[in-house]
Each structure stands twice: as structure tokens, then as C-alpha cells.
Amino acid sequence: MRHEISEQQWIEYLCGNLRGREPARLREHAKNCPECAGTLRDLSVWREKLADEAALVRSAFETSQDTLDRLLADSLKRIREFETGADPSWTFREAVMLMRLLVEPFCGSGTAGATIHLAVQRSTPGAGTPATWGLFVRNMSEAMSSVCGNAAGRLVNQVGACLQVEGA
Amino acid sequence: MFLVVMPRMVTYFRVRGCGRELAEDLAQEVMLAAYTQNSGLRSRALFRPWLYKVARNVFLQWLRRNGREVETLDLDAAGSQAESHSPDPFRTLQFAQWMAALDADERQIMMLRYVEELEYHDIAEVLGLPLGTVQWKIFNSKKKLARRFGSV
Numbered sequence: 379m380r381h382e383i384s385e386q387q388w389i390e391y392l393c394g395n396l397r398g399r400e401p402a403r404l405r406e407h408a409k410n411c412p413e414c415a416g417t418l419r420d421l422s423v424w425r426e427k428l429a430d431e432a433a434l435v436r437s438a439f440e441t442s443q444d445t446l447d448r449l450l451a452d453s454l455k456r457i458r459e460f461e462t463g464a465d466p467s468w469t470f471r472e473a474v475m476l477m478r479l480l481v482e483p484f485c486g487s488g489t490a491g492a493t494i495h496l497a498v499q500r501s502t503p504g505a506g507t508p509a510t511w512g513l514f515v516r517n518m519s520e521a522m523s524s525v526c527g528n529a530a531g532r533l534v535n536q537v538g539a540c541l542q543v544e545g546a
Numbered sequence: 547m548f549l550v551v552m553p554r555m556v557t558y559f560r561v562r563g564c565g566r567e568l569a570e571d572l573a574q575e576v577m578l579a580a581y582t583q584n585s586g587l588r589s590r591a592l593f594r595p596w597l598y599k600v601a602r603n604v605f606l607q608w609l610r611r612n613g614r615e616v617e618t619l620d621l622d623a624a625g626s627q628a629e630s631h632s633p634d635p636f637r638t639l640q641f642a643q644w645m646a647a648l649d650a651d652e653r654q655i656m657m658l659r660y661v662e663e664l665e666y667h668d669i670a671e672v673l674g675l676p677l678g679t680v681q682w683k684i685f686n687s688k689k690k691l692a693r694r695f696g697s698v
Binding site: 421423449452 | 548549552553556557560561570573574577578581582635636639640641642644656659660661663666678681682685688689691692697
């Protein structure tokens with residue numbers, strides 16, 4: 379652009395970095411100069427077009443929730459492999475307590491206790507055998523989904539997958 | 547954090563021409579790097595640019611491991627080279643056609659600005675460029691697109 383206004387000044391103007399009277403001077407100039415007004419209009423149109431089309435790009439490559447769940451599990455596996463040697467495991471009991479702390483604030487103590495009790499029962503194959511963590515998480519997730527909705531069930535599933543539990 | 551970052555990382559690699567499986571694999575490498583290397587991060591505000599810097603390095607390393615000689619600047623056009631056997635869905639989109647009309651350095655900035663939605667100062671951080679250069683390149687790219695494709 380010309381007209382005693384440099385390209386750098388227009389850039390600063392568009393980025394909102396001009397101070398004092400400068401923004402008003404440039405605005406005034408654009409009102410009276412068809413060439414500069416046209417260029418500003420083009421820039422504004424292209425900013426919107428680019429934003430709109432980029433949104434279409436993002437949605438074309440959207441990752442489904444199921445894929446995300448799978449990727450979360452895979453990533454955690456990689457992290458655990460990387461950390462072999464360290465022992466950050468929780469006991470089954472501790473992990474159940476953590477799950478309880480997670481769900482209690484939004485479903486209340488009674489529901490938390492009941493869903494955990496149900497999930498433990500369903501995850502214990504026979505008398506005297508310990509419940510398995512993966513199965514427990516699935517059962518608790520199902521129970522939470524039916525009581526508090528799918529989002530809560532999914533949360534339980536995702537947090538459960540993040541916990542490393544002894545013997546899981 | 548994972549649920550927010552992971553889809554963006556998968557998209558980052560997909561729009562650079564990687565197939566679904568490869569994109570997911572590279573995105574997981576980024577997540578692992580983010581987990582193991584984040585102690586070097588100076589502040590939380592720098593997390594996004596830092597993450598995209600990691601993604602860029604992961605992609606560059608993958609290309610080199612697989613014998614692809616790519617100029618760092620032309621990383622965004624490396625798509626077809628990444629997996630030449632599979633069709634690249636990004637190329638069929640209008641946005642990709644616009645990007646093809648730009649130079650490599652302009653394209654990488656525009657992709658980070660519009661697809662990855664990074665702020666100007668974050669782009670400067672990711673690419674190690676002065677902020678003014680980023681602002682100027684974006685300004686110039688839009689003018690170039692308007693000249694080439696018109697304003698409507």
C-alpha cells in the first residue's frame with residue numbers, strides 16, 4: 379500500500395498494535411481511499427474464508443470418541459513401558475477409593491457406594507477370587523452411565539484406564 | 547489434557563499427508579514426548595507452541611528415518627511424500643488448493659494459524675521466527691490469495 383502509510387503500519391493496525399491517534403488516522407484514510415479500502419476488505423474477506431475452510435479441514439479429520447479411547451489406552455501403555463522399573467501401581471482397594479473420590483462430588487455418596495458395590499460384585503468371578511480391574515472399570519462405567527448419564531460413564535472409563543493397578 | 551490435545555495432534559499429521567494409522571502413531575509419540583520431556587517447559591502459557599514444536603520434530607524425525615529428504619521449511623508439503631501409496635484426503639479440500647498457491651514458508655505459517663489455530667506469537671515460538679515476520683507473512687499471504695483467487 380502507498381499513500382504515506384506503510385505496509386508495516388497496516389499490519390500493526392490490523393493486529394491492533396497501533397497506539398495514540400494512528401488507528402483513527404488509518405481508519406480515516408481507508409474511508410476516503412478506495413484502493414486501501416479495497417485491500418482491507420480483501421484481507422478481511424480472506425481472513426474469514428480461511429477460518430471457515432480451516433474449520434472444514436478440522437472437521438474432515440475429526441477423531442471419534444471410540445478412537446480417542448483406544449488411543450488413550452495405547453498412549454498409557456507406551457508411557458508405562460517407558461517407565462518400566464518404577465512402581466507407581468495402586469492396590470485394587472486404593473484404586474477403588476480413588477474412583478469413589480472421583481464420582482462422589484457429582485453423583486453423591488449413596489450412588490457412588492452403590493455403583494462401586496455392584497461393579498465389584500459383577501467383577502468377581504467366584505467366591506474368594508479377587509475382582510479384576512479392567513472388568514471392574516467396565517462394570518462401574520456401565521452402572522454410572524445408567525444412573526448419571528453417558529458422560530459420567532465415559533469419565534469413569536477414561537480415568538479407570540489411566541490408573542495402573544497391581545495385577546491388572 | 548489428552549482428550550483435548552490428541553485429536554489436534556492426529557489432525558496435525560493427517561493434514562500433512564499421513565494416513566490414519568501413521569497419524570495416530572506419530573500423535574502418540576508426541577504424547578509420550580510431552581509426558582517425558584515437559585520438565586523443560588518454562589511456563590504453562592508456552593505449552594501449545596511447545597507441543598507443536600515437538601510434533602514438528604517428531605514428523606521430521608519420521609521422515610528422515612524413512613529416508614525422506616525434506617527441507618524443514620517444506621514440512622507441510624511433505625504429505626504426499628509421507629505415504630505416497632495412499633490417497634491424501636487433505637488435497638481434495640479447498641483449503642489445500644489455496645495453500646498450494648503459497649510459498650513453503652508462507653504455507654507453514656498459514657497452516658499453523660488457521661488449521662492449528664495458533665496465535666501469532668505462538669507461531670513465532672514454534673518456528674523460531676520474529677513476531678513481525680509472522681505478521682508480515684500472514685498479511686502477504688492473504689494479499690497473494692486475494693490476487694490469485696479474487697475476493698469473493
